[in-house]
Every structure is written in C-alpha cells, then in structure tokens.
Amino acid sequence: MILSIESSCDDSSIAITQIESKKLIYHKKISQELQHSVYGGVVPELAARLHVEALPKILEECKEYFPKLKAIAVTNAPGLSVTLMEGVTMAKALSISLNLPLIAVNHLKGHIYSLFIEKEENFPTTILLVSGGHTQIIEANGLNDMKLVASTLDDSFGESFDKVAKMMNLGYPGGPIVQEKGLKGNENRFDFPVPLRQSPNIEFSYSGLKNAVRMQIEKLENEGSLTEEDICDICASFEKTAVAHIMQKMKKYFKSNRPKNLAIVGGASANIRLRTAIEELCSKNNTKLFLSELKYCSDNAAMIGRVAVEQYKINEFVTVEDIDVQTRLK
Ligand code: KG4
Numbered sequence: 096m097i098l099s100i101e102s103s104c105d106d107s108s109i110a111i112t113q114i115e116s117k118k119l120i121y122h123k124k125i126s127q128e129l130q131h132s133v134y135g136g137v138v139p140e141l142a143a144r145l146h147v148e149a150l151p152k153i154l155e156e157c158k159e160y161f162p163k164l165k166a167i168a169v170t171n172a173p174g175l176s177v178t179l180m181e182g183v184t185m186a187k188a189l190s191i192s193l194n195l196p197l198i199a200v201n202h203l204k205g206h207i208y209s210l211f212i213e214k215e216e217n218f219p220t221t222i223l224l225v226s227g228g229h230t231q232i233i234e235a236n237g238l239n240d241m242k243l244v245a246s247t248l249d250d251s252f253g254e255s256f257d258k259v260a261k262m263m264n265l266g267y268p269g270g271p272i273v274q275e276k277g278l279k280g281n282e283n284r285f286d287f288p289v290p291l292r293q294s295p296n297i298e299f300s301y302s303g304l305k306n307a308v309r310m311q312i313e314k315l316e317n318e319g320s321l322t323e324e325d326i327c328d329i330c331a332s333f334e335k336t337a338v339a340h341i342m343q344k345m346k347k348y349f350k351s352n353r354p355k356n357l358a359i360v361g362g363a364s365a366n367i368r369l370r371t372a373i374e375e376l377c378s379k380n381n382t383k384l385f386l387s388e389l390k391y392c393s394d395n396a397a398m399i400g401r402v403a404v405e406q407y408k409i410n411e412f413v414t415v416e417d418i419d420v421q422t423r424l425k
Pocket residue numbers: 104225226227228229252253254256257268269270271274361362363364365366367392393394
C-alpha cells in the first residue's frame with residue numbers, strides 16, 4: 096500500500112491505495128473552505144496553520160496500515176509553497192521513521208489520474224483541466240508523456256468564479272456559489288465580451304472578463320444598491336460568457352484535432368454548464384467523454400495516491416534530501 100498526502104492549497108487529505116488492485120483503502124479530506132470564506136479567498140498562512148492541525152489528526156486514523164506500507168507519496172508541486180511544505184514535511188518524517196521510499200507527485204497529474212481512481216489507466220486522452228490555479232488543454236499519452244497544448248494567459252477559469260464571488264461578497268469558493276445564483280438569474284441581461292474571440296490562438300484569458308464584471312457591479316452600485324436579482328443576473332451572464340470562452344477555444348481545437356477521447360478534470364469540472372456544453376461537443380464529434388467522479392474533482396489525496404502507484408511501479412522515487420516544493424512548474 097501507498098500512503099499519499101495532499102496539501103497544495105486548502106484541503107488537507109490523506110489516502111491509502113493498494114498498489115496491485117489500485118483499491119482505495121482509506122481516504123479522508125478536511126476542507127478549509129469555511130475558514131477562508133470570510134476572506135473571499137485562500138489565505139496561505141492560515142491554510143498552512145490549518146494543515147498543521149488537520150494532517151496529524153487524519154494520520155492518526157491511518158496508523159493501523161503502517162506495517163503494510165511500501166511508500167509515502169506527497170504533492171510537491173504546483174501549489175502554495177507554505178501549504179505544500181506542510182505535506183512534504185510530514186511525508187519526509189514518515190519516510191525516515193518508517194524507512195520507506197518517497198514519491199513526489201505533480202498535483203496536475205493527480206487531477207488527471209482522478210479519472211483512474213480504483214481503475215486501470217486509459218490513454219491517450221485529451222484533457223481539459225479546469226481548477227482554481229489552471230486552465231489547460233493537455234494531450235496525455237501516459238504518466239510521463241504529456242504535452243501542454245494550451246493554457247491561460249492570466250487568471251484561471253475557477254479563479255475567475257472565485258474573484259467574481261469576492262466582488263459581491265458571496266463567499267469562497269466562488270464556483271458553486273456563482274453557479275447556484277446563476278441558476279436563478281437572467282443570463283442575457285448583461286452582455287459581457289467573450290475573451291480572445293478574435294484571436295486565432297488556442298489559449299485562455301479571464302482577467303478582461305473579470306474586469307468587465309467588476310465595472311458592471313460598480314455601475315449598478317453607483318445607481319443604487321446591488322439587489323439579489325442583480326447578483327443572480329450577473330452570475331448567470333458571467334458564467335455563460337466564461338463557459339462560452341472555453342467552448343469557443345475547444346471547438347477550434349476539435350476542428351484541427353478531433354480527439355477520440357476527452358476528459359474534463361479539476362475542481363471547476365464540477366460546473367454543470369461546462370459539463371453540458373462539453374458533452375454536446377463530444378457527442379457531435381463522436382468523441383468519448385470521461386469525467387471523474389464529482390467527489391474526486393476537487394483536491395484530494397486519492398488522486399495523488401493513484402499517480403503514486405504508477406510512479407512506484409517504475410521506481411520513480413525521490414530522496415528526502417532532494418524533494419523540493421515548487422509553486423509553479425515550467
Ligand atoms: O481543483 P481544485 O479543488 O483546486 C485547485 O487545484 O485549484 O479547484 C478549485 C476551484 C475553485 O476555484 C472553485 O471555485 C472552482 O474550482 N469550482 C468551480 C465549481 N466548483 C468548484 N468553478 C465553477 N463552477 C463550479 N461548479
């Protein structure tokens with residue numbers, strides 16, 4: 096079995112995965128959403144302090160599995176350096192005290208392998224990765240054969256939901272809140288511009304849309320107060336545009352590539368409007384669509400453990416001295 100630890104942002108999570116069967120033996124996650132909600136976003140130092148409390152609590156529940164462990168795995172990049180450090184420090188301590196090899200896992204590979212929890216891996220697949228930190232199209236042929244095809248020039252898809260929610264003091268994370276408010280709103284009331292519509296490149300940008308939303312909120316506030324109806328209409332109009340941007344670029348990608356398989360992963364892949372639009376695109380193009388289970392879309396250690404199983408099989412280990420924490424990856 097492999098014990099895996101995830102602490103790249105605001106979720107403290109530990110999992111235990113059986114190597115041969117890929118079975119998830121244990122999985123627990125303590126989310127900090129509530130504590131960060133008052134600030135409208137993740138406060139790194141607070142997140143790190145909460146990991147210090149939560150991770151040992153979860154680990155305590157895993158002690159019975161210690162004699163069966165063959166390796167310790169941990170997310171080491173990308174993420175918030177102060178929070179990654181908490182998981183990595185725990186992993187190093189376990190590796191030394193239990194005399195087990197250490198596996199450093201790329202968080203984004205984790206999101207991709209959330210597709211394969213308790214399953215065999217299945218490549219090649221084009222991946223649309225939408226999370227709080229990333230908006231990417233990746234062509235994945237295997238664990239260490241992945242090509243980044245497109246990414247965002249500034250904010251990510253999920254992040255733009257978080258920022259729009261923050262502008263209206265709706266709480267954190269913004270994705271589910273904006274989605275819910277949007278369901279009650281009129282998506283045609285505000286005509287926000289679809290980002291990079293004229294650009295021939297397949298790339299993303301969300302800061303312009305975010306600013307357009309900010310200006311609209313300020314305009315409404317200057318005219319009087321922002322009503323619940325206004326908020327719901329802004330959420331609906333923003334979400335429609337945010338998804339239209341991804342879809343315009345995905346259609347462009349499909350035109351020149353027409354992938355056989357497509358998967359959407361990452362916390363923001365829970366977005367219903369995006370899922371529905373991608374489903375439609377795939378069925379029109381005879382592309383097989385893969386989605387990870389909703390409970391594994393957001394950050395968790397089960398997906399890190401699933402990557403670790405593959406790294407274990409090819410002896411992809413790292414030493415306690417060499418493991419480093421990286422905020423961003425080249
Ligand atoms: O993958 P994840 O848990 O953390 C990162 O690795 O970033 O993704 C969290 C992000 C947040 O920005 C959150 O607002 C967004 O995913 N999110 C959504 C939805 N649910 C979560 N964004 C849009 N619509 C949703 N339904």
